[in-house]
Amino acid sequence: MDKAGAYGTKAADTDFRKKWDKEEYAERAQKKDEEERERMQENEERLKQGKRPRKGKKTDLPKPTQLMKQRDAPLELDKNLNKTMVVQNPGGRGPGQPGFFCQTCDRTYKDSIGYLDHINSRAHLRALGQTTKVERSTLAQVQARIALLREKTKEAASAKAFDFDQRLAEVKAKELALREQKKAEKKAEKEKARLALIQDTGDEDVEMAQLMGFGGFGSSKK
Structure with missing residues (x-):
């Protein structure tokens, strides 16, 4: 069986x-x-x-047809930092493995240093059709870049000055509110002491309290 x-x-x-x-x-x-x-x-x-x-x-790589270009999008090497991820392709090749995957070259690198070295390498640039030479900027491009940086610096300075003035106004308003609160609390304590004294001494001691200086508590005089 x-x-x-x-x-x-x-x-x-x-x-x-x-x-x-x-x-x-x-x-x-x-x-x-x-x-x-x-x-x-x-x-x-x-x-x-x-x-x-x-x-x-x-590997037959395409012949480079253009000079090296600046990357338009950020690399985001730390976007998955301190995150728990499910490995979708643990035993195979291609995307889904732990690490940094290069879609152009179909390679995965275990750390950001190796991935960064790869995307700056000659082989990766050849796969993109680029050479390792950088385009030389013209005079007009340099002037336009300087004007752009000046404008950004001016905007940053204006924003910083505005933030300082706003912060100063907030601090002054907070100090004024704190003084008013302390003044109101002090006035309330005096009024409380006056009422307690009147209640304890009775009507006969009102004149004595006024002679001792307690009669001015709660006055509307400013």
Whole structure:
């Protein structure tokens, strides 16, 4: 009698296991061997010509057609800092792995330093069709840039002065409100003391209290 396995099937039944396509993997291995054979033949020719052999697969990069350009969007290297994320593609290649993924070169880097070095490298720029040379600015471009920076500096100075005046007005208003509050509290304490004294001494001691100087409490005189 066959015993039931942990997956609800017979112990001798192995249909739940992953099936491998032997023909597909044999075809992949054959293709890889052919590529390696071609690379070795190419390296032999390069050695005969006095050139260094290639270490890996040759990648046909487009010829650069433009100079190096400034990045328009921020890199946002710290956007996922101190966050918990679910790894969607832990064993494969491409996006979804932990780290920084370069869509252009289809590579993932484990830290921001490696990713930053890559996007500034010659290989990445070649993949974008750019060279490592920077465009030389003209006189008109330099003048326009200086005018823009001056305008930004002027706006920042105006905003700073406005903030200072507003802050000073807020401090003065707060001090005035605090003085008025203390004045009202002091007046209330005097009035409370006067009423307590009148209640304790009675009507007969009112004149004595006035002679002692308590009669002026609660006066409307300003």
